[in-house]
Amino acid sequence: MHAEQLVQMVNDISAFFAPQFPEAEAAAEVAGHLKRQWEKRMRLQIVEILNSGEGAFSPVGRAAIALLAAEATRPAG
Amino acid sequence: MYAIDHHDLGTPPSTSQTMVSIEIDGRPFAVPEGTSVMRAAALAGVSIPKLCATDSLKSFGSCRLCLVEIEGRKGYPASCTTLVADGMKVRTESDKLHQLRKGVVELYVSEHPLECEGCPADKHCELQDMAAVHGVTGSPYIAGDSCPPRVTAESRAISYQTDTSNPYFNFNPELCIVCSRCVRACDETQGTLALTISGRGLASQVAASQSESFVESECVSCGACVEACPTAALSEKSLLSFTKPTQAITTTCAYCGVGCSLKAEVADGKVARMVPNRDGHANQGHACVKGRFAYGYATHADRLTKPMIRATLSDPWREVSWDEAIGHAASEFKRIQAKYGRGAVGGITSSRCTNEETWLVQKLVRAAFGNNNVDTCARVCHSPTGYGLKQTLGESAGTQAFTSVMKANVVLLMGANPTEGHPVFASQLKRALRAGAKLIVIDPREIALVNGPHIKAEHHLQLRPGTNVAMINALAHVAVTEGFVKDDYVAARCEMASFNKWREFVAQERNSPEAVEAVTGVPAASVRAAARLYASAVNGAIYYGLGVTEHSQGSTTVLGIANLAMATGNIGREGVGVNPLRGQNNVQGSCDMGSFPHELPGYRHVSDNAVRGSFEAVWGVTLDNEQGLRIPNMFEAALDGTFKGMYIQGEDIAQSDPNTQHVVAALTSLECLVVQDIFMCETAKFAHVLLPGSSFLEKDGTFTNAERRISRVRKVMEPLPGLADWEVTMRLANALGHPMHYDHPSQIMAEIASLMPTFTGVTYEKLERLGSIQWPCNDAAPEGTPTMHIDQFVRGKGKFFVTEYVPTRERSSSRFPLLLTTGRVLTQYNVGAQTRRTENNVWHSEDRVEIHPHDAENRGIADGDWIGITSRAGETVLRAQVTDRVQPGVIYTTFHFPESGANVVTTENSDWATNCPEYKVTAVEVVKVDKPLDWQIRFRQNRDARLPSRHKAPAAV
Incomplete structure (x- = not known):
């Protein structure tokens, strides 16, 4: 999918949650939203974009995807 | 004429909870306070003669036929305007009453002779009935030498010319008894007040607006006047081409989210006319120009009736048997999944199909495809x-x-x-x-x-x-x-x-x-x-x-x-x-039925193990616990090469979804697109398998409207392709290897009720008994729930959210200084596939762009000019309509005609939470141009080029 568009979508979601919570909490909310709403290949791609260092993420968006990335690499169990 | 099976009670019901005791013809009855004597008698099984009264309208008291005798009162009060009182004793029949009423009927007949043969209302005419009841076969006022000659148009100084301007009904003043029911219906039922009684005395006549023709007047063609008319003065043109309807089948409208209850009156296995159901809970006996009249698309020559397949989009269509079409579709989906993975296919359910059909499509995706790649058109609306x-x-x-x-x-x-x-x-x-x-x-x-x-x-x-x-x-x-x-x-x-x-x-x-x-x-x-x-x-x-x-x-x-x-x-x-207010008739239902990729039926997340387990137990498969792709995600995945097959039931995403070029690119990248539709829609042009669909008249099922009201859809005629949509989905699932066996949609509803806590108490038997049910319907609310959240919110405590305003990226700029917003008109519906194939085109035959006079003048644009509209997504050309309905800086158009290309200019911008497209804001520039774009001109010529000749659209559409 279009990387720029995916990042934009993350930033739009972050723009909703950022005013509601402190940054770490907002990031967790964004990550939670993505885990419940986005299909797996979109979540994998957004993590790849973060890892590539190329996405123009908002601070909350970046923190949220970092949470997804951390969960993806965490050993099961 | 109201429905042939309607038993009219004369005046509307009283809402009072207080009961009063009365005596009618010597028998005691109790009725709510505020009830008319006429209605009380009707409830007691006594029909008092009437002409100007009907139970959808307030009493009027003009015809003087409903006179009764009331003990202790002088004279002969009109029963329609006289309310019951405790202890009242009413006499509805006597020689004197008969004599008075007969005189009234004879006066009516003097202006409306009983020349009934060939009349559309013959045997369903209230004047004819009243004449029969009173033994009137003619009027003494037109019979003898001592009487003045029959009243004529000239003597009344009015015109007897029939107004045939409305495509769906005629107004024949010669048959009018000036009872004012039509005028009152336009006022009380519709609220347009397009009709009036013009003139005085013998010159009194029903008139539309300022004595204009119906089609040129303010009349919105809802048909309320036609339904209220006691004779054939206002009657459906369709009745002229059918034998008398003999059966009325109650069903639910297939247009907007109001979900009106209608009665299809059937003659010779076809719909002779559609009449609003006065007992309809959603519509209270009303309808609109679409539901009431625009059902002719169901038998239009454009209907697809044979399954077709083709290997590539450049191949001609080949008509095949159901078995071959379904076998081909199933083998293609299996091939794609084997090659690209389980998630490479998905489906789209339709808000124009029934709950039961939607249920089966999402079940097919989840149980036969083995993923959650199912979405619905609610993605792009609600x-x-x-x-x-x-x-x-x-x-x-x-x-x-x-x-x-x-x-x-x-x-x-x-x-x-x-x-x-x-x-x-x-x-x-x-x-x-x-x-x-x-x-x-x-x-x-x-x-x-x-x-x-x-x-x-x-x-x-x-x-x-x-x-x-x-x-x-x-x-x-x-x-x-x-x-x-x-x-x-x-x-x-x-x-x-x-x-x-x-x-x-x-x-x-x-x-x-x-x-x-x-x-x-x-x-x-x-x-x-x-x-x-x-x-x-x-x-x-x-x-x-x-x-x-x-x-x-x-x-x-x-x-x-x-x-x-x-x-x-x-x-x-x-x-x-x-x-x-839901756009399509079954948007609520399609969402309820689990059409979203992250939710199982009943809005429960697919990751919920207990919920998933309940479905797995009934369906006998293991379900994916990961949410699937939404429609726009499917497009993106298709363009990425990871999504290769789609099953689309009853949706025209190539016309309805934003950024048409993007949608077309995605659809053409699919290896197998299966479209199930009643017409060769825009999306079908990119299909490899065409499964002919069935209209709402051809199947049983239920729709759920915007107020959560579940109403029955009943089969009025046999499916033109031979199978109803639910039967086709069932066959496809079986061909894919997931067994589905239902003999009737009621069995599907039983499965729904067994798996959805808000539907536990819903059965076809209960729908038959109650007429409709608003969910939740379960042990806590066995007859449904008209008002939700009465004692507490469904989630427990209501939750507030901070709603920070974030401006859209679609902002006006020097390059695109105007904002385009979109909407719909009364007479057309959604992408127009249904209404464009009806006479509704009389009112709206093309989409136009509304532009404020200030913006128009700045650009040298006059009303009716072609104007080019350009956004960052694309360009299209439409005619201008200069109006101050829109504010400066804003233009507005509808999207009912594919050649308008409204979605060629809308962008892929979408709602942050759900990806619902931002149809309502597109930054554009407009300029005056000489003609439509070449693609628009070619559109009409080319759009049916790949079709067998019998599927070509008529030139007039």
Whole structure:
């Protein structure tokens, strides 16, 4: 999918949650939203974009995807 | 003429709970206080003669046929206008009464001779019935030498010329008895007041507007006058081509989310006419020009009736058997999944299909495809409603019944245009407004309800497109800072932490009407006045439409609406609530049935092990616990090469979804597209397998309307392709290896009821008995739930959300200085596939662009000029309609005709939470041009080029 568009979508979601919570909490909310709403290949791609260092993420968006990335690499169990 | 099976009670029911005792012809009865003597008698099984009375209209007392004798009263009062009183003794028959009534009938017959043979109303004419009851075979006033000659048009100084201008009904003044039922129906039922009685005495005559033809008048062709007419003065043209209907089958309209109950009157296995069901719970005996008349598409020559397949898009279609088509589709889906993976295929359910059919499609995707790649057209209309109301209130549905509006004191209407999109609800709303309710309209455009001849809004907050959240925050700011919050209600029913956070947010000065005036363009004083009106109302009700949801902050606005309603205590009783007006007839149902990729039926997340387990136990498969792709995600995945096959039932995404070029690119990249549709729609042009669909007249099932009302759809005629849609899906699932065996949709409903807690008590038997049911229907509410959240919210405590205004990226600029917004008109529906194939084109035969005179003059554009519209997504050309209904800087168009290309210019911008496209805001520039684009000119010539000749569209469409 279009990387720029995916990042934009993350930033739009972050723009909703950022005013509601402190940054770490907002990031967790964004990550939670993505885990419940986005299909797996979109979540994998957004993590790849973060890892590539190329996405123009908002601070909350970046923190949220970092949470997804951390969960993806965490050993099961 | 009302439906052939309607038993008329003469006057409307009383709502009183107090009973009074009366005696009718010596027999005692008890009826509610306020009931007319006529209705009381009818309830007792005694038919009092009548002509000007009918139970859908207030009593009028003009025909003098319904005279009765009442003990202790002088004279012969009219039973329609006389209310019962405790102890009243009524006599309905006597020689004197018979003599009086017979005289009246003879007078009527003098102007309307009993020349009944060939009349469309023959054997269903109330005058004919009255003549028979009183033994009148002619009138003495036209029979003898001593009488004046028969009354003629000349002697009455009127015209007897039949008005045939309306495509669906005629007005024959010669058959008119001037009872005023049509005039009263236009007033009381429809609320347009297009009809009047012109002239005096013998020259009295029904007239449309200022004695114009019906089609040129204000008449909206709802048919209420035709239904109310006791003779054939106003009668359906269709009755002239059929033998007399012998059967009335109650079904549900297939157009908008009002979901009107209709009676299909059948003759020789075909629909002779469609009549509103006076017992219909959603529509209260009313209908509109679409549901009432525009059903001819069901038998249009364009209907697909044979399955077809082709290997590539450049190949001609080949008609094949059902077995071959379904076998081919199944083998292709299996091949694709084997090659590209389980997630490489998906399906789209339809809001035009029944609950049972939608259930089967999502079941096929989940159980046979083995993934959750299922979505529905609600994605592009009300998905933000599902999200926002679930988050705040706990249920993804509106809170009220339509009749609730009659108890509202203030109605806040936001981003909806009911007189065009939901006309039967609009009539009910107009009744509420004319009874004293106040209206606030929030809309960029001056809709008809703002300043009509009989309705005026107290406030029209004509905001700039894309600023809904700023507006809802400003309204909330006033409610919070001026002391309108219902503290006790909030404390008892809502999460206080979330409320306090929200209150602190909206109270900030930056959310005040004064601070956001520069953003919304609406004077702060108007916003304050409107906010005070809503927030101080005893009962404040919010109704909203796609003008709320189809924005980049659509979900945020829905959350904001729910916040405002909760804070002012306006949820949980009649007369209040949050009410999404759904676009298509079964949007609510298709969402309920689990059409979203993240939710199993009943709005339960696919990751919920217990819920998933209940489905796995019944379906006998292991279900994916990961949500699937949404429609726009499917397009993206298709372009990425990871999504290769789609099964689309009854949706035309190539026309209805935004950024057409993008959609077409995605569809053409698929290896197998299976389209199930009644017509060769735009999407079907990219299909490899065509499965002919069945219209709502050809199958059994249920629809669920915007008020959560489940109503029966009943088969009126056999499916033209031989199979109903649910049967086709069942065959496809079986071919894919997942067994489905149902003999009737009632068995599918039984499965639905077994798996959805809100449907536990729903059965076809109960629907038959009650007429309709509003879910939840279960042990706690065995006959359904008209009003939700009465004692507490479904989620427990109502939750508030901070709704920060985030401007859309679609902003006007020097390159694209105007904002395009879209909507619909009364006579066409959605992508027009149905209504374009009816006579409704008489009223709307092309989409036009509304542009303000100021913007038009600046660009040298005159009314009717071709104008080119360019956005960052594409360009199209439409004719201009110069009007101040739109504000400067904003243009507006509809999207009913594919050659209009409205979605060629809309962008892929979408709601942050749900990806609902931002149809309502597209930055554009317009210039005057000489002609449409070449593709538009070619469109008509080419669009059927690949079709067998019998599938070509008629030249007139």
